[in-house]
Amino acid sequence: MEFVIKISQFLLSLSLLIILHELGHFIPAKAFKTRVEKFYLFFDVKFSLFKKKIGETVYGIGWLPLGGYVKIAGMIDESMDTEQMAQEPQPWEFRSKPAWQRLIIMLGGVTVNFILAILIYIGMSYFYGDTFLPNDNIKDGLLIESTVANKAGLYTGDKIIEVDGDKIETFSEISEKVLFGKDIVIDRNGSKSTINMPEDFLSQLMDAKEKGFISLRQPFVVVQVPDTSFNKGSGLKEGDIIVEINGKPTRYADEVKNLLEVYKGQDVTTLVKREDNKISLPLKVSEEAKLGLVIAGSSTPETLNALGYYDFDVKDYGFLESFPVGMKKAKDRIVSYWDQLAAIFTPSTGAYKGVGGFKAIYDIFPSTWSWQVFWSITAFLSIMLGVLNLLPIPALDGGHVMFLLYEMVSGRKPGDKFMEYAQMVGFFILIALVLFANGNDIYKAMFG
Structure with missing residues (x-):
């Protein structure tokens, strides 16, 4: 189907x-x-x-x-x-x-x-309006999962402020601009600096075949505690969010994963958020730094809004308002695609490795209508x-x-x-x- x-x-x-x-x-x-x-x-x-x-x-x-x-x-x-x-x-x-x-x-x-x-x-x-996340609302920086991006100088927690002199207004702009950008201005712990990206950055990313690049930091939300899990009797329930391990705050899933590496093979005391309550639960960490849980890969804007992680803006447009908005979106996309073509026809960028045919077009369509x-x-x-x-x-x-x-x-x-x-x-x-x-x-x- x-x-x-x-x-x-x-x-x-x-x-x-x-x-x-x-x-x-x-x-x-x-x-x-x-x-x-x-x-x-x-x-x-x-x-x-x-x-x-x-x-x-x-x-x-x-x-x-x-x-x-x-x-x-x-x-x-x-x-x-x-x-x-x-x-x-x-x-x-x-x-x-x-x-x-x-x-x-x-x-x-x-x-x-x-x-x-x-x-x-x-x-x-x-008909749909816009749901977007202003860059200024990303208070604790981004999740940078790529070792190639790390090598270039980008790390989890960095806020990306500008790319090639253009101020970043919304989260949705960031990935594409960084992929094709040269000079990236970041804010790391309140200190601004400029990173000069390697010309073949895109080529390195594709060669590394890494799944993650730049994304929003997400809460550690428990989706399921399998019957086979060594934490089955811990008291964890679906929807719990781990917010502390051994007294150390873990607002984001990446912070939980980092601490699990520290405490692998040990018993830990966690604090979980369950609706409006916070509950202390003992958990076991495996030698592989796992909890034996199924967690949410990512949350919807509505969920992240409700949990207080990010403040997304929702904007509706009247009939006449939609015309200039739609024309600007088309113009921006045309300019963006010309930039991508320029990169593809510049062999030193390695962007040609990402060129796809009909299979690539087929793959961008979702499996649900x-x-x-x-x-x-x-x-x-x-x-x-x-x-x-x-x-x-x-x-x-x-x-x-x-x-x-x-x-x-x-x-x-x-x-x-x-x-x-x-x-x-x-x-x-x-x-x-x-x-x-x-x-x-x-x-x-x-x-x-």
């Missing part, structure tokens, strides 16, 4: 993005009286799952879910229809239209991607699709735009033969990128 939910979300999101992107080309093409021969969701290599001709256009669904396309008459594209291009240009063909019309047709797909992302963020702001999460992921994927299509690679929209801009500036149109060769080069580049991204997925699945 988990697979069905994940694959359903993946295919629904992918289909929505592909159809709307291709509509972005289709609509201006039709508006400028350019013939569109095919409109396909997914690729129809050898055969189609469905097709129907309406007017001059064949609409269909292919069997290979790696994208989609519109075939516009008189355009050198992935179809490599050289026979059509060898004939005299017809007034309904793409190549017969003025350069400015062809530019609008080519930019239509990415324009729709960005507009879709903006509309989704506006809608999410209006949540429309809020679905729309959030779809908005991000729409931005990703828009940005990637703007790359100046022949066979992508950005490649066509590059040649059209050259034509508009120079007044000279690249020859058909040149465009055919450029399309072939671009196609092989795309195949290489797809193989690399999905090869990364396979490598991680086998050796990660």
